[in-house]
Amino acid sequence: MSSEGVIGTDRLELYEFGVSAPRICAQGFADGGRVGTSKNKCGFPGGFSANLFSPMNPVLKLLLDGVSLSTAQIAQVAGMTEVEVQQHLEQLKKDKIFLGWRPVLDLSREAAAGVAVRAVIEVKVTPERGGGFNRFAERIARFDEVESCYLMSGGYDLLIFVKGPSLQKVAAFVSEKLSTVEGVLSTSTHFMLRCYKEQGFLLDGGEAPTTRLNVAP
Amino acid sequence: MSTDPKRWVAGHVAALPKSGIRDFFELVAKMKGQDVISLGVGEPDFVTPWHIREAAIYALERGKTYYTSNLGMIELRKAIAGYVEEHFSVGYRPEDQIIVTVGVSEALDLACRAFCNIGDKVMFHQPCYVSYHPSISLVHGTGVAVPTYAKDNFALTAEALRAAWTPGCKILMLNLPCNPTGGTCSVEQLEKIAAFCREKDLLVLSDEIYSELSFDGPHTSIASLPGMAERTIFLHGFSKAFAMTGWRIGYACGPAPLIDAMMKVHQYTMLCASIIAQEAALEALTRGWDSVLKMREQYHRRRDLVVRRFNEIGLKCHSPRGSFYAFPDVTPTGRTEQDFAVGLLQEQKVAVVPGTAFGENGTGHVRACFATSYEQLIDACDRMDRFVNGRK
Ligand SMILES: Cc1ncc(COP(=O)(O)O)c(C=O)c1O
Numbered sequence: 102m103s104s105e106g107v108i109g110t111d112r113l114e115l116y117e118f119g120v121s122a123p124r125i126c127a128q129g130f131a132d133g134g135r136v137g138t139s140k141n142k143c144g145f146p147g148g149f150s151a152n153l154f155s156p157m158n159p160v161l162k163l164l165l166d167g168v169s170l171s172t173a174q175i176a177q178v179a180g181m182t183e184v185e186v187q188q189h190l191e192q193l194k195k196d197k198i199f200l201g202w203r204p205v206l207d208l209s210r211e212a213a214a215g216v217a218v219r220a221v222i223e224v225k226v227t228p229e230r231g232g233g234f235n236r237f238a239e240r241i242a243r244f245d246e247v248e249s250c251y252l253m254s255g256g257y258d259l260l261i262f263v264k265g266p267s268l269q270k271v272a273a274f275v276s277e278k279l280s281t282v283e284g285v286l287s288t289s290t291h292f293m294l295r296c297y298k299e300q301g302f303l304l305d306g307g308e309a310p311t312t313r314l315n316v317a318p
Numbered sequence: 319m320s321t322d323p324k325r326w327v328a329g330h331v332a333a334l335p336k337s338g339i340r341d342f343f344e345l346v347a348k349m350k351g352q353d354v355i356s357l358g359v360g361e362p363d364f365v366t367p368w369h370i371r372e373a374a375i376y377a378l379e380r381g382k383t384y385y386t387s388n389l390g391m392i393e394l395r396k397a398i399a400g401y402v403e404e405h406f407s408v409g410y411r412p413e414d415q416i417i418v419t420v421g422v423s424e425a426l427d428l429a430c431r432a433f434c435n436i437g438d439k440v441m442f443h444q445p446c447y448v449s450y451h452p453s454i455s456l457v458h459g460t461g462v463a464v465p466t467y468a469k470d471n472f473a474l475t476a477e478a479l480r481a482a483w484t485p486g487c488k489i490l491m492l493n494l495p496c497n498p499t500g501g502t503c504s505v506e507q508l509e510k511i512a513a514f515c516r517e518k519d520l521l522v523l524s525d526e527i528y529s530e531l532s533f534d535g536p537h538t539s540i541a542s543l544p545g546m547a548e549r550t551i552f553l554h555g556f557s558k559a560f561a562m563t564g565w566r567i568g569y570a571c572g573p574a575p576l577i578d579a580m581m582k583v584h585q586y587t588m589l590c591a592s593i594i595a596q597e598a599a600l601e602a603l604t605r606g607w608d609s610v611l612k613m614r615e616q617y618h619r620r621r622d623l624v625v626r627r628f629n630e631i632g633l634k635c636h637s638p639r640g641s642f643y644a645f646p647d648v649t650p651t652g653r654t655e656q657d658f659a660v661g662l663l664q665e666q667k668v669a670v671v672p673g674t675a676f677g678e679n680g681t682g683h684v685r686a687c688f689a690t691s692y693e694q695l696i697d698a699c700d701r702m703d704r705f706v707n708g709r710k
Contacts, residue, residue: 166616170692178623178692308365315669316343317360318448318497 124200160189161199205300216264218271219248219293222279223257225286234258237284246274257289268292334455337448338675342659346669355698357686358669360497362561362642364689366598367609370560373601374594382593388585389577390418390569391596397603398569402554406529406539408547410571417577417584418591418599422527422555422568424584426453426491429523429551429570432579433489434459441482442491443474445498445645445676445683447525450491462487465679468647471636472501476510483518490520492540495528498676498685499645500638505538512543521576522550527568528641530559530610533618537640541571548573551580558642559610560602567595617642620688620695627699628686631706642689645673649682651706659684666701 159179163170176183193199208216224241228234234252238259242250249262261279265271271292280288296304324332346354365371389395395412403409410416419425426449434440436458442450444463454461464482466472474492492511495502503511515522522540529537541550555568570580584590621638628635628646635646648658655672662668673680688695 168692174692174696177627177696178619180622180626311363311365313359313361313363314343315346315354315356316339316358316671318337318339 124203158189158193160186161193164199205302207296207299207304209296215266217266218268219262219264220271220275221291221293222261222263222275223253223289223291224259224261224279225257225288226259227284227286228258229284237282240282241279244274244278246271246278330455330458334452339448339671342669342671342675345660345663349663349667352667354663354667354669355690355694355701356669357688357690357695357698358671359687359689361563362558362613362689363691364561364613366561366565367602367606369605369609370562370598370601374598377594377597382597384593386418386590386593386596388581388590389414389416390591391593391600394418394596394600394603395569397600398571401603402552402571406526406537406552407542408539408552408571410552411574414574415577416569416571417581418567418569418596419555419584420568420588420591421557421566422525422553423449423566424588424591425551425553425555425568425570425580426450426523426525427456428580428583429553430454430457430459431583432576433521437486438489439484439487440489440491441479441487441520443478443493443496444678445472445496445673445680446491447493447497448676450493451677459489463677463679466496466499466501467679468634468636468683470501471639472496472499472645473503473507474501474511475507476514479511479514483514487518488521489523490515491523491525493525493527494540495532495537495638495640497528497641498643498671498673498680499683500636500641500643502532502537502639508538508540509543512540512546515540515549516545520549522546523553524550525553527553527555527558529554531614531617531642532640533614533621534637534639551576556599556602559613560599560606561609561613562595562598562602565592565595565598567591567599617689620690620692623692624686624688624695624699627696628702631699631703633702633706642687644686644688645680645683646686647683655680655682655684662702662705666705668698668701668705 160175163175163178170178172183172186176186179186190199208219226234226237229236238250238252241247241259241261246263246265247261248264251260252258253260263271263274265274275288275290279285298304342358346356346358392412395416395418398416398418399410399412417425419428430440430453434454434457437460439460439462440454441462441464443466445466451461451463462482462484464474464478466474466478474494479490524540526537526539529539539552541547541552551570551572553568553570556562556565557568570577621642621644624644625635625637628644632650633646633648634650635644638644648655651658653661655674659670659672662670670684670686673683673685676685690698
């Protein structure tokens, strides 16, 4: 990763390696169809300020393309000054659309990341009168072990991605914290065995090095 | 008696000039391992979208390993008919007005062989794709180059066409958007060209391989203009828009008797295009449009980037309305295109192709392909800036 002009400060302070991917709040997209079926269940606000997305903010577009460009490079491609790029990013952060940076790692090869075990947990809960699923989900989501937490349609209610340094630690989280929360009816924990693709990055192989000719008609 | 093996080479083949691209390719090849950024390429940097590759694998798994009909699989021809109708507003019958070929390259060759008698005159605008003139020479035709100019952003004009025309001209080769200039014609210009073709009874071979990569408004095919479908062979392929250069697949559409003539040559020389490539092409037409749009958007942003940088550096560069080539004027640097390209390669390790590789009307220009990542393009522009202005 290039060290010049890295966007934001949190990116380098936290991580020195890997490729970072911007975390963007999914409900920020005007793509209602994706969450549409469970809109009521989720309680997402119906309409978003469309001006940021139509046409899509060029800075956001470049971030989403998954290319790891520095602010200086983004500025060149978008035809802006670096200051303008920073302003765009600040605005996206203020609007709570752009939530922060995370590196995308092949965790099986990076012991230092401290994530030996990852699991997906399906949770069935009794919705509360008044709060629905929200209060419950917000409570669960606060645990450090929880990477992501979603309300789902279908056979269970919450889907939780957890990570931990060992099987015991993750198991302890499930049995001591998660399942004891009032209202949890059942949990079903699936440990991940092997990762083939992580947030758009293929882990093994991917494309072979290019054989494109340097000069062609 | 001579023992030189060359005595067996046919005279008209021996007489073909060596491609200027080839010379430059060798020069770049010598610099292997030296961090060269190449803007000399002629194909997308994207690998073929996975769903297309996967469809080809699936076809193999199901044992699709046979010859197909000479014209190509009927399902594919139907898909081509639908695609051409939708995107180019021209209707062709899948049964007898479409032939699937081994790239636009083969389609061009078939057309030359099927329509050109010895000595027939074939007009083409220049600078142009390197194969045009040789394809004509290979069938003993006579090439008539029509110049296009930087002042017109390398759009072909009916006036230039009329000025270059001589009695006996039979065919006009068109390539819009154009490799290497990115030039296209406005609808008005195209209408005038069409009128000229009708006036002089010219057959048009229209190579529209870059048409999906049009950035400033929709592409118009000359075949869609009144009275033109009956005198036009529409040539198209999958190489550029679908990033499928290595598959070698394309097609030609036109009046049935003309497609039939091309088919005669095709059946005796090629038999059919590869079935795996045909299966992949079918998938591309059925489900590939989103990928095309995504890639086009990238090319569009890259175009804006390099054109802006080139002009800032002091190379006069019009904004190509289509294709993935920029064709800047390097004469403000006081160098010829050849000097510029060689100097840039040796001093800053950036490869561009001298414009004269595409004909004498490319004098003073170089072709820079922007089908390369943003990082590489920015780096290449920085190096060109150093080369031209000695800064940093
Ligand atoms: C103008 C033009 N026509 C035809 C071709 C060849 O296309 P294909 O790969 O379909 O043979 C190219 C490739 O560079 C081209 O630039």
